[in-house]
Amino acid sequence: MMDRLLENDTILKIISLIVALFLWFQVTSTNAQVVADRPIGPVPLEYTPPTKSNLTVMSMNPNTVTVQIKGPVQSINQVNPHAIAAFVDMQGLTHSGTYTLPVRVSVPTGTSFVNVVPNKVTVVVDEMGTRHMNINLRPIGSPAPGYELQQLTSNTQTATLSGPTTDLNMVHEVVAEVPVGGRDASFQEQVILLPLNADDRVVQHVQVSPAMISASATIKKRPPEKVVGVVAKLSGHPASGYQITNIRVRPANVTITGSQSAINAVSVVYTIPINVSGDTSSVSAAVPLVFPSGVSGVKQQDVSVTVTITKAG
Structure with missing residues (x-):
């Protein structure tokens, strides 16, 4: 069958x-029923911030870890990395500084924790603070040919800085960069305030309030200019038996400005009188220039004069 x-x-x-x-x-x-281990990572690190409100976390190194779990093969093979929590408890920190803290891990039901790599991380915590600083207006570029920047102004003179004290102490100045390149007329413009260090680089993690200000630039047509010689004017005479053998002026030429008719009438400018009465040795002095009415110096306002005096004969 x-x-x-x-x-x-x-x-x-x-x-x-x-x-x-x-x-x-x-x-x-x-x-x-088969039990196995499985490394899962990178798992992003989370943290509970310090309880003290004026502390802030500047960095955590590293910011990811690898977690080793153990359990039945089917269970651990189905574990999603997002189901694992790795975190650092910073609630007990009360002062700024650098700390080494343990990593804590939570794993899904049906699996067990084996270890975590690394098991400690380096944390930098800093204290928050504020600082008040004057605002410096800085022109960027040059006006159009034949024009000059006469003035930069702003109704806002100071700014409030906030951030970690370590970064606040790095701020050398607060600068508002005003673009004047190629301009041929006065203007008003909103510009950003930048917290700069001594190397002229922006300091990170520092907030500036206000973030922007209104800056005004006065740009006008440059008046005519002309280069003329400088003549040293003397008063008196050296002592008996002595004579002037040389007069040296530095610089020998200066640039003057004014109306076209005014500078056209000038060929040289003089120094104020240099008194050599009764002198028996050379005289050196920095002396101002005397400009005719309606004329001024572009940069040079005084010159260096050396009067060489030697014994006659």
Whole structure:
């Protein structure tokens, strides 16, 4: 009778299915009981901030870790990295400084924690503060040819800086850069305030209030200019038996400005009189220039004069 059953295709198919189901159940049961380890990472580090409100976290190094978990093969293979929490508790910190703190880990149900790499991180905490500084207006570029910047002004004179005290102490000046390049007329413009260090670089983590100010630039056409010689004017005479052998003026030429008609009438400018009465040795002095009415010096307002006096004969 058994032989006749085995010769029946339907019966054979049913027996094959039952055997397959039994084998699958055995394999599944075995895998479910096998325990293995699995490294998961990088897992981003989170932190609980310091309880003290004026402290801020500047950096945490590293900011990710690798977590080793253990559990049944099927369970750990299904674990999503986002299901693992790694964090650092900073609530107990009360002062600024650099700390080494342990990493704490939470793993999903059905798995267990093995270890975390690294198990400690370096944290830098700083105290928040404020500082008040004057605003410096800085022209950027040069006006159009034939024009000059006469004045930069702003109704806002000071700014309030806030941020970590370490960064606040690095701020050398607060600068508002005003673009005047190529301009040929006065203007008013909103400009950003920049907290700069001694190397003229922006200091990070520092907030400036107000962030922008209104700056006014006065630009006018440059008056005519002319280069003329300088003549040293003397008063008196050296002592008897002595004479002037040389007069040297530095610089020998200066640039003057004024109306066109005024500078056209000038060929040289003089110094104030230099008194050499009764002198027996050379005289050196820095002396102012005397400009005619309607004329002024562009840069030079005084010159250096050396009067060489030697014994006669």
